[in-house]
Amino acid sequence: MFDRLYPFRGLEWRRYFHQYTTPRDWKRGARDIPFGLGAKTLYVDGTNGNDHNDGLSWKTAFKTIQHAIDEADSWTNIFIKDGTYSEALSIPSGKSSLSLIGESWKGVIISAEDTALDVISDSNSFMNLYLKAIGEHYACLATGGRNIFKNCFFETSGSSTHAFALSGDDNLVSHSETSDSVAFGVHLFGCRNEFAHCRLFGSNTVLRIEEDSDDGLFHDCSFFNASAYAVYAGGGSNNLFYHNNFINNTNAIYDNGYNKFLENFYDDHSNIDNGFGIATSPYSFTGGSDPRPVVCRNGWLALSWADADLVAAIKAVTDNLPDNGSLNDLAAIRAVTDNLPDNGSLNDLAAIRAVTDNLPDNGSLNDLASILANQKKYWHWHALHSDDYHVIAGTWSVVDYSGQHLGCVLSNYSAAALNDEISVPFFAPSTSALTLNIRCVTNSVSGIITVYVDGQSQGTLDLYSASEQYNVIKTISITPARAGINILRLRVTDHNASSSDYWCLISEMWLS
Structure with missing residues (x-):
């Protein structure tokens, strides 16, 4: 039993x-x-x-x-x-x-x-x-x-x-x-x-x-x-x-x-x-x-900083790779990319050091100090890797847009788009003024956005145009609140008298 x-x-x-x-x-x-x-x-x-x-x-x-x-x-x-x-x-x-x-x-x-x-x-x-x-x-x-x-x-x-x-x-x-x-x-x-x-x-x-x-x-x-x-x-x-x-x-x-x-x-x-x-x-x-x-x-490793010196430095590495691009099966390069956060800010400098310390002594990337001086110097956001934005108000989503670079935009298509708002973190090396560049689509239904940094208004950008225009780059001067991480907010606050709606269609943002 x-x-x-x-x-x-x-x-x-x-x-x-x-x-x-x-x-x-x-x-x-x-x-x-x-x-x-x-x-x-x-x-x-x-x-x-x-x-x-x-x-x-x-x-x-x-x-x-x-x-x-x-x-x-x-x-x-x-x-x-x-x-x-x-x-x-x-x-x-x-x-x-x-x-x-x-x-x-x-x-x-x-x-x-x-x-x-x-x-x-x-x-x-x-x-x-x-x-x-x-x-x-x-x-x-x-x-x-x-x-x-x-x-x-x-x-x-x-x-x-x-x-x-x-x-x-x-x-x-x-x-x-x-x-x-x-x-x-x-x-x-x-x-x-x-x-x-x-x-x-x-x-x-x-x-x-x-x-x-x-x-x-x-x-x-x-x-x-x-x-x-x-x-x-x-x-x-x-x-x-x-x-x-x-x-x-x-x-x-x-x-x-x-x-x-x-x-x-x-x-x-x-x-x-x-x-x-x-x-x-x-x-x-x-x-x-x-x-x-x-x-x-x-070369996309350098795009997050949008820095010509870093582009040249990475080019110096890649030009000295064997013809098949292996560099120990690209393990060193992967060590960098695998440790990048989605926004490409490279918080962990150990990854860059791991690459440079293991490079053959052939003159490429000898000036590590210049690389470190440029790390995090610039910031770049795009809609393909758009997980690092937060919706404060409205309905925002990434949609296909074949005429635009990247083939897509982050958009607030909705019936009531006024006061729609998103926030995005960005890194600034100091509190000196920077230029915010926004690649967008302008058309007859686009609105006016107000740009804020840590709650302080930096001005407005009008996204209206009589006919639809692709890859328009709008610029505005912004002042970071601190050296380090700041919060960028984009709020749809108005529209041009000729516009019929409040839409916002953006595919990239970067600082210069």
Whole structure:
């Protein structure tokens, strides 16, 4: 009777609980996990494992990854020892939310004379996998959605096949690479996919975007070595490319005219600096242009300060990078960007020091003092990264505006827009007067805004014009209340006698 009441006593209970939970779950407490439905953890060791084992520890690890996938339930974590696994993996639609985690970067090599990884299901994550296809096969084909690929490497020996094909929606690919030996890098069919901090190669074409591949986001990536096009966007719409490097490509971009490119670096552009890190002329390509190309590799790092000296300093670093831009796989540069707050103010100077202290002594960035003197000297806000504003009154949101730089504006579209107000923090190095620059759209329904710094009125700006005008820069002199963080407030207080409403449409603000 006692055994019937407590069927999982002793070792049998422990085995069951270990199979369906992890030590972290034990720490939280079993009461937080539906009994028998916790996360399962399996282990794979290609050298010492055996598929007849239970896979529940490194000592009893499986030998093959596919066997672990077959044995896994949804929400299972699969840890994989470094080694070469000659198998073609498939995650069927009946299994979701699996995590395949390799031991180290490029240490887990999955090699197959077929597609090395075929992801049919949704909501899986893959980390530290080197996916290698032999012959005319994808290294990875992902038809499922909401999957995450991080620190993955894609390679195929096929001369006419892409290394990575992504036809599902809402996937994230970050800190990953295609091999510099592939002819074609990424083939994109799905919608709302994001590529971030990736290094993508293709001796013919790096990225090809097909019809109906819409609303994707590509940022902080580098596109290398294309003899045809780095990005061939023959299909798709509203895909946004910003803060990317285009290096050593015969043609950077072919676009169908429906995608957006902004603040990227192109090594074949004239790149004459306007004093704020932006080239004096747009970068034109087949089907469109980038209206605000940066003048040096990773040059957007300097835009938050809008300081010509810092632009030159970062250019000195990037000009001395190896041709593939690695600088220890850009770890130093990433150390800076990963520590930047959303407003780009770089509160932690340790990040800059970590870069400069590890640079080779080749004369670049020797004058660290000048960098430190310029840190936080200027401030820059834009609608693409608009989390750092606070709505005081009214309804404000970021909306698409194709004629405007950045392709969007922060707007107070509403029925009663009078007295709508937002606040934004900004940094000032002293209490000396500065010029506030506001890039906006002016039209016949725009209002007049009053600018306040820490509650003190600095004056008004009239955003009215008889016809709609894009990328108008309005300026006003402001006096910070203190050296340090101040609060900027914009309030719609009136409208021109000729205006019919009180709208405010702004895409950027900066100090000079």
